[in-house]
Amino acid sequence: MSNNKAGFGSQDIPEINKAVNIPSLNLTATEGFVLSQVDGRMTIGELKLISNLREKEFADVLDKLVKAGAVKIKESRVPAEKKPLVSKELKNGTASFEDRVRSLYLDMESLTHYDLLGIGKNATNEEIKKAFYRMTKEFHPDRFFRGGDVEVRERLQNIFARINDAYKTLLDPNKRREYDAGFEEIEDRLNMLVEDKRKNNPFMETILKSKRLYEGALEEIKRKNYAAAKQNLKIAISLDPFNKHYPETLLKIDKLESAEQARRYYSAALVHESEGRYKEAAKLYREAMVLDSENELYYIRLAKIILQQENNPEAAKKLVQKAIELNPGNPEQYLILGLIFREKGQREAAIAQFEKGLKIDPDHKELVKEFKRTKKGK
């Protein structure tokens, strides 16, 4: 694959330069579109593919974006003789087996045979075999023999099939030659396709295809395969950049993804809190808030810790007010607000808050207790 003007290889992965104020840059719509696709995961080659631009056009756009400082190269995908490119978690070896399976499963379709086995393009048969055996020992379905999770089992089946396919293809000199040649051919064919599309404008077909991809994405969302859904949508957008549903859905997925991550942080934090590690809990609640700013639970839990452990009623009050804005129906927040007022010596205000909370849930034990205590204290 040829290098572009900016001097990047097609396997380089660009990311957005966060130090630059993007809106202040003077970009065209095309440049803006390309920039919007930079996600720190796709390579330049892939970006070019989905942006549907001619070679030269794309190179110009990239050049402009780099010069403006909007993007920089994060890393390069598998230069020769690199370890398997299967996500950071995998490399660290800290991720659970299930996580590693999921991660590889999501990545594997976008990996070349070489990447998958973690070998260079010039690997010998010995090296190929060694790599295959290493992967097999880790990902053979027997590794999870009769394991409870059907999804993991199915993924392992697919992963093993993919690894085996890579192995068999690379081991056979004829097939390997064909495969290597195929790379260039695919490249050429894609370029031709782009040309064709401009000439013949098979508009309907493209639109239909993008629609199918979009439907596939919706299906994937249902199954919570967000990465796959995103992939689908990105291609759909590249085929039909005018459909506003696609970018909207893409945003929605990002939200869903963050919300899910936030929920995970939240449940981990609950554990910390119940075991008295308030600092850790507070940190995770904050992370959850950043990821999903619309769930009042995170604010409430954090407020309680700040109030009771860090003795900072002002900060706690702000958090609770935000929570009430989001959802006025949670009695917990009135409890905390009441405690804050009581702390400050504002007994009447405290009682009023407790009463508000009790109106929502008359049986809330802590509310009842604090309410009585505050009344008696008179």
Added chain:
Amino acid sequence: MGKVIGIDLGTTNSCVAIVEGGQAKVIPNKGGYRTTPSVLAITEDGRRLIGHLAKRQLITNPKNTVYASKRLIGRRWDSPEVKRAKASYPFDLIEGSNGDIRVRIANKELTLPEIGAMVLQEMKNVAEEYLGEEVKQAVVTVPAYFNDSQRQATKDAGVIAGLDVLRIINEPTAAALAYGHGKGLTQTIAVYDLGGGTFDISILDVAEGVFEVKATSGDTYLGGDDFDDRLIDHMAEEFLKKEGIDLRRDRMALQRLKDAAEKAKCDLSGAPKTNINLPFIATNETGPKHLEVAVTREELEGMARDLVERTFDICKRALQDAGLKSDDIDQVILVGGQTRMPMVQKRVQEFFGKQPRKGVHPDEVVALGASIQGEMLLQKDSDMILLDVTPLSLGIATFGGFFTKLIERNTTIPVHREHVFTTAADNQTTVKIHVLQGESDRAADNELLGQFILSGIPPAPRGAPEIEVAFDIDSDGIVSVSARDKATGMQQSITVTASSGLSEDEIQWMVDSSKNYEVELKSEAELKKLRHEFESVIKRLRKLIEEKKPGDIVSEQLEVLDKKGHKAIDYADVESLKKLLPETQALLKELQQK
């Protein structure tokens, strides 16, 4: 977690092993023998015998003793192997309802999976007695060249025996596993497995705890029994020449010959010459006749040379498939009793250009390997993995009577493949998928595993519809197939069971009915009476339906009842029949009142 045993279900002998303290070991049976003959007998008084006792009474009770049933399991009634077996086996073989084979002994009809189950159950008992606890899980071995039907039938046997079969594994692969277990080898191994009934050759690469089968080949009807047959023919011919009597026509005499042949064959592995003496083997008008023959090792070798040579044609094919030459092989392992024959050992050494590995017990190594595989599957942190292959190409019959392969032989399993097919005629709305296994380009020359129909395809010109056929071969080597019309999404799938002859229902039935095995004989009279009653009600129902034409629902009801009833009759299940009878009578009454 319970314990898992490895069972080598052999043609002549079976063996059971277990891993204890990281070491695989064979479990001896009550008699102290490390292997148990795969022989089942039902004595005159109705007792069931398995193993050594069954084998010992074979001569006195040949009609009610079943041996070498593995040569028949999973085969079809009309196959050439079964025709051959019918001629030489002293017990009766009859055709089952699905074109499968049944064995009739002591007035009972047994399917081959049932017979296999009894042997498996015996091996399970051997293990339980030794361990003093119940054993539920097992890994069972099959010849590598077994096809889908034979594997399926073996798995069925395990289910009937009440075992949770974790995996069906290939015998030579198991042997390699037992040999290489814990040695940290980096080698290319050839396993030459000539057993009682089957021959397999497997070529494996072993490195870093991965056992990768590169190629496998074999003949599921070539083994020690065929060597015996040569010797039997030789003795019988000699006797015919001398006395004018053909001993092969007399079942009892034939059985004695078989016994003597087996013994002589073993003797000749250690000695250059042996004498066979069978007094009173026959009588004619001139009085009792005795058989006295001397056989030398050279004579036996002359008789069996072509059998041995056949194995090397197969070895050549396996090497070719693996892309190797004979001197690429680092180690040769001999498995199976017939490899004790000096000529076999000599020829193996010549063919591979190296001395076969000593110290591998040919009768035990397979069971040991099976137990190791069981451990590997259950242990989460095992650092060994087995990669086996499918021995036969798999595909479907296509227009013009051709065989289109979807999965080539020697493909690593588990494997999943998809292919799109289309119709062969205009406006064709159904397709019939014939699933085949074999190597011939002509569909008819391959083994038919099963067939199913995909209907409801919208009418279209030929070649327009797209039918996606997906094949799966699981880690047991067992095939499942599904077909989908891409336009309608209509789907059909089967787990190919056709020639095993047993459907899922039937197996379940056997599992249940083996639990009350005792009630069966006692209640034979009762069964007769119930059967008579049931059949007469059904007959009257049929007549009424013809007269009154009450509609499809009633007819269907009748068919269901009839089917269930006949199943109950077939399996002598009195209890089920007792429940069915009032139901049938109720239907009759209802219809009469209409």
